[in-house]
Amino acid sequence: MERRLYDAALEGDEAPLLELLQEDALILDREIPSGETPLHIVAMLGHVTSTKEILSRNPKLAxxxxxxxxxxxxxxxxxxHLEIVKLLLPINSSVCLARDQDGRTPLHLSAMKDRIEVLNELHKAKSEACWIRDDRGDTILHLCIRHNSFEALKLLVHSVSNDEFVNLKYDDGNSLLHIAVMNKQLEMLKFLLDCTKVMVNSLNAYGFTALDVLLQSPRDLKDMDILKSLLEAGAMRSKDGNLEKKTNDQISSESYRLKGSNSEMDPKKKNDWIKKKRNTLMVVASLTATMAFQVGVxxxxxxxxxxxxxLDFKGNPEHQAGFFIMSSNYPVAYxxxxxxxxxGFxxxxxxxxxxISGMPLNHRFFMxxxxxxxxxxxxxxxxTYLxxxxxxxxDDHTKTLNKIVVVAILxxxxxxxxxxxxxxxRLVVKLFKKFGGFIKRIIWPSSSRMNRNCNNV
Known part of the structure; x- marks a missing residue:
């Protein structure tokens, strides 16, 4: 009887199910050793009609x-399966808060799979479930980033609309930005920086910011874009500005970007700007040097x-193992x-x-x-690229390419x-304004003395 019940649930055919229920009205009430009820099967497979029939006879199975x-x-x-979810929620909505063996709720699972409609329905039923962590310490937003569920991330951020929500951390202190950088999720990173009040310079348990994580991670094609987005948002390394000695509130106030301010910077802010500019130039120069070195070797x-x-005309091999192919086949281009x-290197x-030598970046000439x-x-x-x-x-693309290359170079x-x-x-004009009088006195000393005498008279 049990075997026939499971077969009917797998097929999703209502007729065999009704026939079994007529033979044994208590078949749905018996305890099943495996715990896998017929409702589990029809709900997983999306059999709407069978789900309705089972729930009407034994709603406790939900x-x-x-x-x-x-x-x-x-x-x-x-x-x-949105229709199944809509049938189950009115019967027992508290299951939204139930955690499986990994500590994950139905909202966690729908977010990981990017099931937008289901996620929206579950959030309406039990919005507090969004704050539950799984057994690893992941929040629902962390799971969205780890599983590349961008639409689910956007839905949750807009639905909850809470600054604390987007700044929740993993058990090891990693914020959403840390995880996005680790997984090279550029699109999600830009969304978090542009559309939320995420703390850009938040520290994890190891004292690293998101920028530190990027610079220590394996190189990737997206690194330059990620670096640009972080720097535009005011990202810093942990050793810059003694971030490890600041409170979260101080880090937050420094990390939020203030747009539309055109006022003159005070000396302290100017020094901070110069320090950030120096760090930015150091990072970019390091990356370009690394690129040039890799291409060179x-x-x-x-x-x-x-x-x-x-052998060539000198009696040497035309090419030797370990030497560059380009230098042999294309010597001029090489x-x-x-x-x-x-x-460039x-x-x-x-x-x-x-x-490193301490060049004063506030001086226009050195800049x-x-x-x-x-x-x-x-x-x-x-x-080098061209x-x-x-x-x-x-060769069949050479003519077109040459035109493109020439135009691009010019x-x-x-x-x-x-x-x-x-x-x-601009530099010459600035220097002339600053040292113009001194230069005139050197070139026309007699004229300067004459002017001084006339003034005395």
């Missing part, structure tokens, strides 16, 4: 748990894996590639050296020097040259 401590609401929520095309048996990449190291070196770095990276692309592009040079010219003119 609060039963299987061997994983999961109720029918857990299973239907995880699968996204492992250029496009890779290395020869064997030594050629064919020379240009090497020069461009080396210039040395320029990046120069920025790092100048910053111009750093800007000019950074211009060289960026241009070198662009040329040389690589033009060298390893198939446009880039024009833009960078104009930018450098404008900043140079």
């Amino acid at each position: 609060g039963e748990f299987n061997f994983q401590r999961r109720s029918p609401l857990h299973l239907s929520s995880a699968k996204g 492992n250029p496009p095309g890779g290395l020869w894996q064997d030594t050629s048996t064919t 020379d240009r590639f090497l020069v461009s990449n080396t210039v 040395l320029a990046s190291l120069s920025i790092i050296l100048l910053l 111009w020097v750093l800007m000019a070196i950074m211009w060289i770095v960026i241009t070198s990276i662009a040329f 040389i690589s692309i033009s060298t390893f592009t198939p 446009t880039w040079i024009a833009m960078m040259g104009l930018l450098l010219l404008v900043n140079t003119i």
Whole structure:
């Protein structure tokens, strides 16, 4: 009889189920050793009609748990069966707060699977369930980020609308930003920074901010975009500004971005700005130096894996194992590639050296020097990229590519040259205003004495 009941539940056919209930009216009331009731099965598979029939005869089954401590609401929520969820909630809405063997509620499971409609329905029934943590210490928002459930994250943030909610931490102190950076969830990171009052410089249990986590994590293509978003939001490293000695309220007030303020900075704020600018330049220079180093030791095309048996006119092998393939097959392009990449690498190291030496960034001339070196770095990276692309592009695309490359190079040079010219003119004007009188006295000393005599008369 039990076997037939489970088969009927699996098929979702109402007729066999009704036939069994007529044969044994108490079949749904008997205790089942495994804990997996027929309602668990039909709720998991989404059989709406059978669910209605079972609930009408024994509504208490809505609060039963299987061997994983999961109720029918857990299973239907995880699968996204909205109609089943709507049938179960009016009977026993308190199951929304029930935790399975992993400490997860139906809201946790629906959020992890990005079941938006089900999640919305569960939140309306028991909104307090959003604050429950699972056994690992994850909040529902942490689970959204770990499982890449972006729509669920947005729904929960807008539904709860509480600053404390978005700043809840994992047991090891990791905030939502820490987890987003670890998982390289760029889109979620931008949403949290732009649409919530998340604390940008919150520290985890190890004393690291989200920026610290990024700089210590394995390199990824999204790192530059993540770094840009964090720095624009005022992110700092834990060693900058003694964050570890500040309270959460102080960190919060410093981390929230204040937009629309055009007033002059007081000396303290100016010093903070200069410190942030120095840190930003150090991070960018370190990343560009790392990129140039990696490309230098492992250029496009890779290395020869064997030594050629064919000899050139000097009696040497045409290529040897461990040497760059690009240097053998494209010697001219390789020379240009090497020069461009080396210039970018040395320029990046120069920025790092100048910053370490304590260059005063509040001085306009030194800022111009750093800007000019950074211009060289960026241009070198662009040329390195263009040389690589033009060298390893198939011949049938070469003509079109050459036009694109020429236009890109000329446009880039024009833009960078104009930018450098404008900043140079601004520097010269500033210096002339500051030292103009001194220069005049050196060039026209007699005229200066004449003017002083006339003034005395």
